Amino acid sequence: MSTARQYRLASCHDCGLLSKxxxxxxxxxxxxxxxxxxxxxxxxxxxxxxIAAIILYIPANVLPMMxxxxxxxxxxxxxxxxxxxxxxxxxxxLAALVFFASIMVPMLKMIAILLLLITCGRRSNWQPQQxxxxxxxxxxxxxxxxxxxxxxxxxxxxxxxxSLASIAAGPAAVAFAAVVVLTMLSAMSFxxxxxxxxxxxxxEASGETHDAKH
Amino acid sequence: xxDTIELVACHECDQLQRIHYPPKNRVVRCCRCNAELYxxxxxxxxxxxxxxxxxxxxxxxxxxxxxxxxxxxxxxxxTSMLGAIEHLxxxxxxxxxxxxxxxxxxxxxxxxxxxxxxxxxxxLGRRPPGAAQLLRLLNLSRPWGMIEVYLLGIxxxxxxxxxxxxxxxxxxxxxxxxxxxxxxxxxxxxxxxLIWRRMAQCR
Numbered sequence: 134m135s136t137a138r139q140y141r142l143a144s145c146h147d148c149g150l151l152s153k154x155x156x157x158x159x160x161x162x163x164x165x166x167x168x169x170x171x172x173x174x175x176x177x178x179x180x181x182x183x184i185a186a187i188i189l190y191i192p193a194n195v196l197p198m199m200x201x202x203x204x205x206x207x208x209x210x211x212x213x214x215x216x217x218x219x220x221x222x223x224x225x226x227l228a229a230l231v232f233f234a235s236i237m238v239p240m241l242k243m244i245a246i247l248l249l250l251i252t253c254g255r256r257s258n259w260q261p262q263q264x265x266x267x268x269x270x271x272x273x274x275x276x277x278x279x280x281x282x283x284x285x286x287x288x289x290x291x292x293x294x295x296s297l298a299s300i301a302a303g304p305a306a307v308a309f310a311a312v313v314v315l316t317m318l319s320a321m322s323f324x325x326x327x328x329x330x331x332x333x334x335x336x337e338a339s340g341e342t343h344d345a346k347h
Numbered sequence: 348x349x350d351t352i353e354l355v356a357c358h359e360c361d362q363l364q365r366i367h368y369p370p371k372n373r374v375v376r377c378c379r380c381n382a383e384l385y386x387x388x389x390x391x392x393x394x395x396x397x398x399x400x401x402x403x404x405x406x407x408x409x410x411x412x413x414x415x416x417x418x419x420x421x422x423x424x425x426t427s428m429l430g431a432i433e434h435l436x437x438x439x440x441x442x443x444x445x446x447x448x449x450x451x452x453x454x455x456x457x458x459x460x461x462x463x464x465x466x467x468x469x470x471l472g473r474r475p476p477g478a479a480q481l482l483r484l485l486n487l488s489r490p491w492g493m494i495e496v497y498l499l500g501i502x503x504x505x506x507x508x509x510x511x512x513x514x515x516x517x518x519x520x521x522x523x524x525x526x527x528x529x530x531x532x533x534x535x536x537x538x539x540x541l542i543w544r545r546m547a548q549c550r
Contacts, residue, residue, distance in 0.1 A: 164543065166483060279497075
């Protein structure tokens with residue numbers, strides 16, 4: 134098994150071209166993008182975005198997402214109470230969909246990134262194949278948590294008959310939107326090659342001594 | 348194009364491996380982590396361009412007409428994608444409207460226009476100016492286009508509203524239903540490496 138870094142080769146993030154990178158940094162000869170063996174400060178950036186996302190996940194769930202005003206009065210709904218409302222009104226497939234997209238997906242995503250960060254931080258060589266699959270799943274599934282934001286946007290625009298009813302987005306919408314953006318940034322700054330690096334130990338060692346010279 | 352054997356590194360696990368180019372299969376995967384290394388189709392540029400033009404037309408329709416209209420005890424209200432974003436902008440959650448505009452309007456729109464520009468010039472045998480920057484922009488913006496999630500959001504809203512009012516689907520909704528498989532096919536048919544190879548021939 135040999136990796137590109139072992140041969141001082143780097144593949145361009147943008148165009149995929151493989152080029153020689155003796156000094157450890159440079160630019161892609163084909164497209165001009167910055168070249169490096171691994172995304173710079175990948176772990177630190179991923180941690181930073183993840184911690185910010187975990188903190189904002191609290192107001193996103195506690196504050197109201199949607200404020201409904203009608204002749205009967207004003208009602209605030211959090212994400213969870215919105216799901217409960219859908220469930221009791223008999224729309225259980227919809228309740229399950231919203232619950233999955235806005236509560237389960239962001240939470241599982243943050244747990245998955247945490248798991249990847251901890252295992253990579255400990256240079257674990259446990260189940261690299263499965264962990265790479267997990268990373269792909271996190272990248273793929275992330276966008277679907279925008280669902281509730283879109284629902285609020287459309288409802289707020291449609292329901293504005295002042296005397297009868299009105300719907301407005303609550304402060305949780307901002308927090309939740311931030312969670313979606315931050316978890317996406319977190320997943321994007323993670324370098325999946327870190328999962329595989331501990332597997333090539335002796336190559337790693339030689340690579341690091343080489344790095345130290347520069 | 349002659350058959351060559353090339354050395355590539357997997358972008359997910361850094362494994363070095365040799366592959367035939369042009370690849371023998373449509374999709375070439377990494378031998379260690381199974382990541383997609385190449386997606387190759389000899390006619391990918393033509394096909395992507397055709398899908399991009401069709402998508403652009405549907406995208407314009409999807410933005411120009413109302414998505415849904417509701418009839419609430421005689422009050423008929425309709426909203427378009429732009430209208431919904433504008434309404435959100437006026438409320439106290441303006442940052443959300445920027446995100447919604449970015450993911451449903453700006454990113455998909457810019458993606459379509461950029462691809463049409465690049466691929467049209469390539470098909471004419473010319474090297475498109477600014478191609479490197481534009482391709483980098485496309486790469487960066489790719490995860491942020493969320494039209495399919497948006498369509499699901501519309502459908503959820505419609506079901507939620509059906510309890511209170513009669514909901515009339517608009518032209519834009521049908522355009523979106525058609526647009527999503529087209530855009531998925533468009534993004535799925537193209538590997539940027541092919542554009543770079545074609546550009547090298549255009550010089």
